[in-house]
Every structure is written in C-alpha cells, then in structure tokens.
Amino acid sequence: MSIAGKVVLITGAARGLGFEYARSLAALGAYIVAGDVLDCSDAVAAAGGNAIGVPLDVSDVASADSMAERAIERFGRIDALINNAALYGSLRGGRFNQIAEADWDAAMTVNVKGIWNCCKAVVPAMRQSGGGSIINVASLAATYGMPFALHYTTSKAAVIGLTRGLARELGRDNIRVNALAPSAVMTEGTVEFLGDKLDRGLEVIRAGQSIQRTLVPEDLTGTVAWLIRMAASS
Secondary structure: OOOOOOEEEEEOOOOHHHHHHHHHHHHOOOEEEEEEOOOOHHHHHHHHHHEEEEEOOOOOHHHHHHHHHHHHHHHOOOOEEEEOOOOOOOOOOOOHHHOOHHHHHHHHHHHHHHHHHHHHHHHHHHHHHOOEEEEEEOOOHHHHOOOOOHHHHHHHHHHHHHHHHHHHHHHHHOEEEEEEOOOOEOOHHHHHHHHHHHHHHHHHHHHOOOOOOOEOOHHHHHHHHHHHOHHHHO
C-alpha cells in the first residue's frame, strides 16, 4: 500500500535522520510537516512542494500543539508522527557521576517529555480520522547499555517503555505505536557526540553488529515508510 497523500509530521527534521525522513517520504508522495528548533527550510526544499516547515520546541506543549494545528490547517488531517527530535550531539558524555544535572534534566525533557507532548498533540486528530501511526526513534543504546552516556541511554530506554504502554492504550483507536532502535547512524549528531573518538567509537559499535558497517540515514527510511502504511496494521 502506498503512503502517497499521507500527512506525516516529523520532529527534529532540520538535519540528520529527520531531514532524510522528510526527503524520502516526500519522494514517496507523502505530505510533510517538518518541525525543529532549527530552521527547516533545507528539509522543506528537499521535500519539494509537498512540505511545510514549522518552528517546534518539543519540550513545550504549546509548541507541539501549534505544530499539529498547522498540519490540520494546511493538509486537513494527520496520519503519522515521527518522534525523531532528541538531544544527542549537544550532550556531554562522561562517567555517570560526572554528568551535569542540567544535561541529565535536558535529556529527559527533550527525549522523553518531548515525545509525550507531541503524541498528546496529534492523537485527537488521528482519532477523528480513524487511526494513524506513531513512530518513536529510540536507540540501541537503550538495550545495549551504552556506557559514558547514561543520560542519553536512560532517556532512550524510557522511549521504549513509553512506546509499549502507549501502543496498548491507543490500539483500540486504530493508532499504531512503534519504536525504532538503530545502532549508531552516521549523522551530524553522532559526529558531534563522539568528537575526537569518532573513529574508535564507530569501530567498537560495528564490532558488536552482525553486519559490521556503520548505518547511514537512508538505512532507516524503508522501515519508517512501511510503518506508516496501513499494511503495518497486520
């Protein structure tokens, strides 16, 4: 089944995975609402004429509500939400007892509360139209237990728990809730987070994978497109 004509909201769309989701899903005919605290004009341009950009701070419930309102004003409905926005590259890693309290709080606010805010914003519209798909971007860090990044690892573990609980709540409304938990993906955030340890960090991560290569954003777009399709309901 096609995703042509589906209205897809993407958080954190200005760069990295979010940018690639906007570009690739628009190429499949979806209508894109690209949201970020950064300027989304590049993502909108890459998506062509089927996209709008909106300012979005996922930690602010009013901002999340505004994103949903803009989507309905422009396209009349909401079919899918990709909760991609997260703090990663800007976080400072280190031993667990050396992580700054402000960094810990910021990771939980954006990476967990931000998803909660955006889900609350879109679910009423999805219920009204008879269903939809919510895709939360978690991380292998949550199940592997990535050391020296306990704030990020814990936040992504929370995303998995949030996804499982919300899937049970919203299934009766024909709203599917799933999470993706990829290994390290070569994005600006990964480069920023690993810094001068990039090559060694990616080498260690690859060594633990069955297929030992570093992922690129295009590796995840097929899964996301499938989860948006109604075929995923089976």
